[in-house]
Amino acid sequence: MPPDNEAIAEQVFVALADSSRRSILAVLASGGPATATDLADRLPITRQAIAKHLALLTDAGLVIPEQGERRRVRYRLHSAPMQVAQQFLAALARDWDGPLAALKDHLEGSA
Template identity: 35%
Template sequence: MDDVFKALADATRRELLDRLFEKNGQALGELCEKLAMTRQAVTKHLKVLEDANLVAVRWNGREKLHYLNPVPIHEIAERWIGKFELGRLRILAELKDELEGEADS
């Protein structure tokens, strides 16, 4: 579980997971689009995600496709968030969003 927390601690890796959530099964070239970093840097981030079992890969010929694996995140939610009252946390999150929205106005 430490590998999962380490992987999720980085904003770029979270963005990669978000992009895989939006469209699963992307190759490196697609994942590099709209990121201000080299392919090598993105590859290193993907390796951390793979090591944490957050991303699974499948080879399609010479193309390596990346897929989101939500199981480790679900396990974290069950262990760390599930034991709290989700209803109260949801209300607090909505209040936070509302107050932040008012601050932007």
């Protein structure tokens, strides 16, 4: 995996490590683009905390801010960084498959 993709995957994993950010992403996935105020109305998180989480999600590329009417910013999901993280995990899983199968065969053979 190219170094820039590794950095993207790392940012995604950091973003997904927090349950509040996962909740924000889930609300955006189910309800479409929303403002920080909309998200605060739907989640048990203050608007200020949501704004901080949205900044990190924006930095990770998982959400994209879009200017709406009356200077309201709406956030929408952006899946490309998630796909990079999925590719990272898939490559990691492939790298583990061979050694894990060999270990299983070894353990079963010595039993």
